[in-house]
Amino acid sequence: MASASVIPADVLLSRRVQEMVINGQEPESLYICRDEEEAKNVPSPLAPIPIIDLSLFSSSTLSATREEELQKLKSALCCWGCFQAIRHEIPSSFLNKIRQVTREFFEQPMEEKKKYSKGVREVEGYGGDPTPEEGQFLDWQDRLFLTVYPEDLSDTKFWPESPKSFRLVLENFTSMMRTVTEVVSKSMAKSLKLEENCFLNQFGERAALQARFNYYPCCERPEIVLGLKPHADGTGYTLILQDDVEGLQVLQGEQWFTVPTIPDALLILMGDQMEIMTNGVFKSPVHRVVSNREKERTSVAVFYTPEKHKEIGPEDGLVNEERPRLFKKIKDYDITHWEYYQRGMRALHIAEI
Numbered sequence: 001m002a003s004a005s006v007i008p009a010d011v012l013l014s015r016r017v018q019e020m021v022i023n024g025q026e027p028e029s030l031y032i033c034r035d036e037e038e039a040k041n042v043p044s045p046l047a048p049i050p051i052i053d054l055s056l057f058s059s060s061t062l063s064a065t066r067e068e069e070l071q072k073l074k075s076a077l078c079c080w081g082c083f084q085a086i087r088h089e090i091p092s093s094f095l096n097k098i099r100q101v102t103r104e105f106f107e108q109p110m111e112e113k114k115k116y117s118k119g120v121r122e123v124e125g126y127g128g129d130p131t132p133e134e135g136q137f138l139d140w141q142d143r144l145f146l147t148v149y150p151e152d153l154s155d156t157k158f159w160p161e162s163p164k165s166f167r168l169v170l171e172n173f174t175s176m177m178r179t180v181t182e183v184v185s186k187s188m189a190k191s192l193k194l195e196e197n198c199f200l201n202q203f204g205e206r207a208a209l210q211a212r213f214n215y216y217p218c219c220e221r222p223e224i225v226l227g228l229k230p231h232a233d234g235t236g237y238t239l240i241l242q243d244d245v246e247g248l249q250v251l252q253g254e255q256w257f258t259v260p261t262i263p264d265a266l267l268i269l270m271g272d273q274m275e276i277m278t279n280g281v282f283k284s285p286v287h288r289v290v291s292n293r294e295k296e297r298t299s300v301a302v303f304y305t306p307e308k309h310k311e312i313g314p315e316d317g318l319v320n321e322e323r324p325r326l327f328k329k330i331k332d333y334d335i336t337h338w339e340y341y342q343r344g345m346r347a348l349h350i351a352e353i
Ligand SMILES: O=C(O)CCC(=O)C(=O)O
Pocket: 212, 214, 228, 233, 240, 242, 248, 287, 289, 298, 299, 300, 301
């Protein structure tokens, strides 16, 4: 078996899975991380993840109806750690536009995309993970990762100029996402009978939005290769726009469930930092993406993370005799999370008391 350490980081980083597929290369051992028998024999049923109508959280809704939707939201986040958000005010034509520019970006010739290549130590740009640590595996995907907010932290040298409309679409998407995060953060607080701005205050005015455009090429050996390995997000929470190809799965107990694709929905998935802020009431679910033999898949994940250097911790209103404080105050958790992620580990325990 080829060991990660014998392939220099720059060689590894210059590879693109898409290119390997075009050249007819089979996944080599560095990508092989699944047990073939498990993949063949264990079904992954569709996850009955609740669908939440965000428009019902507006003040013009009858209070009983609003309260019912808030309770549905709370139970979704306690049980699944995610929900499908609909009627979020982003028109479906615009969602299709984002899907379209994402596809168009990845369909371009390699020379064009490589203008935005990330460096070995950089997080932003086009490419994959750095050389994995010993015993870790690579994902069957390519990605483009961009910080989109606050604007002064975004590095526009990585923002594609082609397709032509990419930058404008992304700017509009960012401002729409900021509106969605405001509604979601307030609604989550209300569902827990907390002051509505409490999570927004913890995230801070300069909370980050980072967009990760994921491209999962077809794979000849989907039984042994994963599009994205199992992980929980280090974010506050993540907003995911899927296309119409299933692939994302969430772990519930010992069982993997496939997340249904709903054209107009955003999947909103808790990251570890919301689990910390809710003192463990909301769950940050482990999820992964499986590969597909026939269909390529794209998704756009928007990571919403508390402001740099800002301390976050459990809301006092969620700490009591029955539920003692589980987590301490912590800052820049996403950095520690990334270090653990590269070793194939979760980081949440470092915040535990
Ligand atoms: O592709 C997806 O649907 C999920 C992506 C994801 O989990 C991530 O980028 O962290």
